[in-house]
Amino acid sequence: xxxxxxxxxxxxxxxxxxxxxxVAMGPQHPATHGVLKLDLELDGETILxxxxxVGFLHRGVEKLAENISYAQCLPLTDRLDYIAAMANxxxxxxxxxxxxxxxxxxxxxxxxxxxxxxxxxTGHLLWLATHALDIGAMTVFLYCFRERENLLDxxxxxxxxxxxxxxxxxxxxxxxxxxxxxxxxxxxTDEFPSRIAEYETLIDKNRIWLQRTQGVGVxxxxxAVSLGLTGPTLRGSGVDYDVRKHMPYDAYPYVExxxxxxxxxxxxxxxxxxxxxxxxxxxxxxxxxxALPPGPIRxxxxxxxxxxxxxxxxxxxxxxxxxxxxKLVEDRKRFIKGDVYVAAEVPKGELGFYFVSDGRGVPYxxxxxxxxxxxxxxxxxxxxxQMVADVIAIIGSVDVVLGxxxx
Amino acid sequence: xxxxxxxxxxxxxFPDQVIQVEEHRGQVGVIVKKDRxxxxxxxxxxxxxxxLNHLADxxxxxxxxxxxxxxxxxxxxxxxxxxxxxxxxxxxxxxxxRIDSVTSIWMGANxxxxxxxxxxxxxxDGHPDLRRILLPEGWEGHPLRKDYPLDGGGKxxxxxxxxxxxxxxxxxxxxxxxxxxPTKKAGLEDARE
Amino acid sequence: MEILWILVKIIIVxxxxxxxxxxxxxxxxxxxxxxxVRMGPMRVGPHGILQPIADxxxxxxxxxxxxxxxxxxxxxxxxxxxxISALSAIAVLPFFxxxxxxxxxxxxxxxxxxxxxxxxxxxLAGWSSNSKYSFLGGLRSSAxxxxxxxxxxxxxxxxxxxxxxxxxxxxxHAQMNSPFKVYLIPQIIGFxxxxxxxxxxxxxxxxxxxxAESELVAGYCTEYSGMxxxxxxxxxxxxxxxxxxxxxxxxxxxWSGPFEVPGIPFFWFLLKVYFFIxxxxxxxxxxxxxxxxxxxxxxxKVLIPLALFNIVLTGTIKSIFG
Numbered sequence: 001x002x003x004x005x006x007x008x009x010x011x012x013x014x015x016x017x018x019x020x021x022x023v024a025m026g027p028q029h030p031a032t033h034g035v036l037k038l039d040l041e042l043d044g045e046t047i048l049x050x051x052x053x054v055g056f057l058h059r060g061v062e063k064l065a066e067n068i069s070y071a072q073c074l075p076l077t078d079r080l081d082y083i084a085a086m087a088n089x090x091x092x093x094x095x096x097x098x099x100x101x102x103x104x105x106x107x108x109x110x111x112x113x114x115x116x117x118x119x120x121x122t123g124h125l126l127w128l129a130t131h132a133l134d135i136g137a138m139t140v141f142l143y144c145f146r147e148r149e150n151l152l153d154x155x156x157x158x159x160x161x162x163x164x165x166x167x168x169x170x171x172x173x174x175x176x177x178x179x180x181x182x183x184x185x186x187x188x189t190d191e192f193p194s195r196i197a198e199y200e201t202l203i204d205k206n207r208i209w210l211q212r213t214q215g216v217g218v219x220x221x222x223x224a225v226s227l228g229l230t231g232p233t234l235r236g237s238g239v240d241y242d243v244r245k246h247m248p249y250d251a252y253p254y255v256e257x258x259x260x261x262x263x264x265x266x267x268x269x270x271x272x273x274x275x276x277x278x279x280x281x282x283x284x285x286x287x288x289x290x291a292l293p294p295g296p297i298r299x300x301x302x303x304x305x306x307x308x309x310x311x312x313x314x315x316x317x318x319x320x321x322x323x324x325x326x327k328l329v330e331d332r333k334r335f336i337k338g339d340v341y342v343a344a345e346v347p348k349g350e351l352g353f354y355f356v357s358d359g360r361g362v363p364y365x366x367x368x369x370x371x372x373x374x375x376x377x378x379x380x381x382x383x384x385x386q387m388v389a390d391v392i393a394i395i396g397s398v399d400v401v402l403g404x405x406x407x
Numbered sequence: 408x409x410x411x412x413x414x415x416x417x418x419x420x421f422p423d424q425v426i427q428v429e430e431h432r433g434q435v436g437v438i439v440k441k442d443r444x445x446x447x448x449x450x451x452x453x454x455x456x457x458x459l460n461h462l463a464d465x466x467x468x469x470x471x472x473x474x475x476x477x478x479x480x481x482x483x484x485x486x487x488x489x490x491x492x493x494x495x496x497x498x499x500x501x502x503x504x505r506i507d508s509v510t511s512i513w514m515g516a517n518x519x520x521x522x523x524x525x526x527x528x529x530x531x532d533g534h535p536d537l538r539r540i541l542l543p544e545g546w547e548g549h550p551l552r553k554d555y556p557l558d559g560g561g562k563x564x565x566x567x568x569x570x571x572x573x574x575x576x577x578x579x580x581x582x583x584x585x586x587x588x589p590t591k592k593a594g595l596e597d598a599r600e
Numbered sequence: 601m602e603i604l605w606i607l608v609k610i611i612i613v614x615x616x617x618x619x620x621x622x623x624x625x626x627x628x629x630x631x632x633x634x635x636x637v638r639m640g641p642m643r644v645g646p647h648g649i650l651q652p653i654a655d656x657x658x659x660x661x662x663x664x665x666x667x668x669x670x671x672x673x674x675x676x677x678x679x680x681x682x683x684i685s686a687l688s689a690i691a692v693l694p695f696f697x698x699x700x701x702x703x704x705x706x707x708x709x710x711x712x713x714x715x716x717x718x719x720x721x722x723x724l725a726g727w728s729s730n731s732k733y734s735f736l737g738g739l740r741s742s743a744x745x746x747x748x749x750x751x752x753x754x755x756x757x758x759x760x761x762x763x764x765x766x767x768x769x770x771x772x773h774a775q776m777n778s779p780f781k782v783y784l785i786p787q788i789i790g791f792x793x794x795x796x797x798x799x800x801x802x803x804x805x806x807x808x809x810x811x812a813e814s815e816l817v818a819g820y821c822t823e824y825s826g827m828x829x830x831x832x833x834x835x836x837x838x839x840x841x842x843x844x845x846x847x848x849x850x851x852x853x854x855w856s857g858p859f860e861v862p863g864i865p866f867f868w869f870l871l872k873v874y875f876f877i878x879x880x881x882x883x884x885x886x887x888x889x890x891x892x893x894x895x896x897x898x899x900x901k902v903l904i905p906l907a908l909f910n911i912v913l914t915g916t917i918k919s920i921f922g
Contacts, residue, residue: 021732022735023736024734027819031815033628040478045736045892045893054540054541055540055541055542055543058541058542060667063550063552063557064557076440082895085465098432099432101432103755136805136808136887136888136889137886137887137888137890138636138638138884139632139886142637142638143635143637157487166680178526196538202886203888208806208887208888208889208890209888211890212888212889212891223514225460226460226513226514227513227514227515228461228462228514228515228516228519229514229515230464238550241412241487242488246490261424267475276439318644337431338429338431338432338437339429339431340431341434341463341464341483341492341494350463352463352464352483354464354466354470354481354483358473364468365466365468365469365551367464367468367481369463369483373522374515374518376518377517387891387892388736389809389815389891389893406541406723407539
């Protein structure tokens with residue numbers, strides 16, 4: 001037996017010498033932006049393999065949606081990308097309206113475009129804040145939050161909530177915007193380009209920032225499409241795909257904007273794309289404010305739940321909160337069988353809703369194509385051969401939110 | 408290209424595979440058999456007149472008691488250069504609940520298919536890493552099936568019991584835990600391991 | 601009697617340095633806070649002036665958590681090594697004319713020795729925690745400190761050549777007698793290399809890789825808590841103060857100034873030291889973090905050749921004009 005023993009000892013020593021160092025990054029880690037777990041296999045500081053684990057935040061939104069009405073699903077979408085909930089609301093409403101064939105009044109379209117771009121700004125500001133913090137530039141973090149705070153205050157003004165807005169409804173928006181809101185938003189758009197310039201002075205020409213981002217996490221245009229990347233993450237690789245241009249919804253056909261495209265597909269290009277997108281969003285918001293037409297804010301045939309407004313309606317038996325839902329469920333003539341896939345451009349990428357309707361007031365099947373989910377799926381490809389510090393930069397540059405990923 | 412034209416082209420190319428073409432709100436879905444799905448999608452992806460290179464979405468649908476064939480795997484395809492779209496719906500019967508994987512065409516299909524397997528129990532042949540993704544490994548059943556109750560059927564996930572056990576054991580590290588917990592000794596031994 | 605006087609000196613310096621460490625944290629939070637459009641600590645006392653005391657009390661009374669798998673003896677020793685070596689380096693610093701605890705003739709060498717010892721603390725902390733993040737942090741630190749130690753040592757050779765001494769008091773005197781009154785101007789290359797290496801040596805931004813919070817959680821001190829963590833923290837701040845003092849002594853003429861401030865012999869010294877400490881905070885609020893390989897490349901490919909060039913240049917000029 002002693003021979004065997006020495007042999008086994010030798011093999012273990014050899015095995016030890018070539019064993020990669022595994023590090024479990026997350027689910028509690030400052031830079032994984034939520035409950036994302038990455039199992040890293042390291043050779044020194046180089047990544048041999050990166051295995052993401054998701055699902056810690058899975059709430060079964062799709063299963064829940066099959067049991068409640070279309071209107072009741074809307075608050076669930078707030079909890080997808082909770083950083084820019086407004087954009088999810090719009091995306092969901094557009095999808096349901098396409099399914100039901102509802103034409104939204106023009107004023108509501110403009111308002112929705114406006115709030116969607118505001119949501120894009122909030123999303124991109126938080127992205128820039130955390131991305132810069134991950135790479136080590138901590139001051140940008142607080143600068144970004146200063147502006148994001150202004151936007152959240154404006155959200156609060158129009159719908160009473162800062163994060164979980166549920167502002168839109170099927171066929172329009174819930175509340176009209178006030179003059180004060182438009183004024184403060186206009187003042188914000190006046191100031192915002194100078195704020196972006198402020199962030200750029202801190203990081204854009206910084207040698208360390210350039211060294212940390214250029215040539216890191218490169219993905220070619222072909223691979224990016226094959227991986228299913230969307231949004232600024234895809235456009236950083238030089239693919240001109242923006243749902244707002246390709247499948248225009250709401251007021252996007254009526255506003256002018258450009259889609260910034262990168263070329264190299266590295267972290268820096270994705271960063272530049274998002275920075276340019278903030279300029280474009282700012283300009284879209286301005287155009288929406290200036291071109292906001294008067295008129296109704298909800299389609300007349302919108303089968304949404306009706307909130308009781310005046311006291312005379314509250315005393316009526318069928319005007320309560322719950323009967324509104326029943327009304328929706330029983331309004332059968334509108335709901336016909338069929339399926340649609342409708343996408344919208346949210347800050348993270350293409351948020352798609354695939355609905356199957358069986359003629360009832362509840363979705364028979366709702367599938368959410370969440371960009372974050374696909375982007376995390378692409379992380380093993382992006383991280384291979386990079387260094388530990390680059391993983392942080394790459395996670396930041398593909399911009400993921402785990403609420404959206406895990407659904 | 409108009410979606411109905413694409414559907415016509417598919418019908419011409421794979422006459423025995425296409426079952427039906429459905430249109431709803433201007434979107435066209437082609438219901439096909441699952442047998443030659445990879446070949447069909449590769450053709451759609453590579454054909455220069457179609458170039459459906461973006462797999463926008465892949466999901467499964469459970470048509471329990473609604474249709475003869477229970478499951479459908481839905482591929483929403485979009486062409487970024489040519490700006491047209493088509494939906495391919497492959498029928499998957501319950502007794503042969505498997506379909507070929509399209510990860511060889513789109514790398515991004517990997518996680519879509521894992522999700523579909525996890526939530527609906529459709530097996531994808533040729534998938535490199537078919538494991539549960541959103542739910543934990545030990546989960547029983549596939550929640551998005553229509554016969555799976557919303558409340559989970561009163562069953563608890565087996566891992567939950569383990570978590571509860573572990574939390575009881577780790578209570579020894581509480582401020583007063585050493586004196587209150589009768590399982591103190593066992594806990595200490597485990598912690599050393 | 602001599603020994604008693606030294607002991608009194610040690611106690612005074614120790615107390616003063618510890619007080620400065622306490623308020624260096626407060627100063628940092630205030631400075632960075634104002635740079636980041638916020639106020640910094642405001643709650644404990646007027647303008648949060650008592651915040652460091654509250655922090656100290658909190659850390660002191662925190663539960664001392666030691667991981668079961670840690671190598672206990674080393675785990676206990678690591679923060680002490682850091683702190684003691686950082687504190688020992690203060691002994692040779694001349695704060696004003698004739699005031700240094702130990703006016704030894706190898707002052708610079710002694711400081712280098714002590715700051716190298718401090719890296720042992722970091723490496724051992726990373727090793728003994730038996731945690732993967734700590735281990736990576738410890739490895740990063742050892743590589744970083746070794747390579748930047750060389751650059752730092754070489755950057756000061758020019759100063760030694762000009763002063764002809766390793767004694768810090770002598771260096772200050774030599775500067776006072778030099779034409780520019782400070783070595784900053786003739787030794788500008790050396791000064792640049794020294795300042796960059798100084799940031800790396802104390803593990804501060806942009807070279808804070810050993811404790812890069814977004815990558816390695818907290819690096820080598822991930823598993824430390826309470827008072828043991830505070831020891832690391834103090835060591836870091838004392839390290840900053842020592843490095844600032846060294847920079848002031850070697851390049852900015854130590855305690856000398858444009859005019860004498862009556863009654864406060866260390867006025868100029870303190871002012872210059874606080875300028876450097878402010879520089880630390882300023883850089884922290886501005887710059888992102890280097891990547892590990894870039895840090896190494898900068899050290900070996902830029903700083904060390906620059907420092908060597910500086911030595912050659914100084915030697916040539918000295919042999920021609922001196």
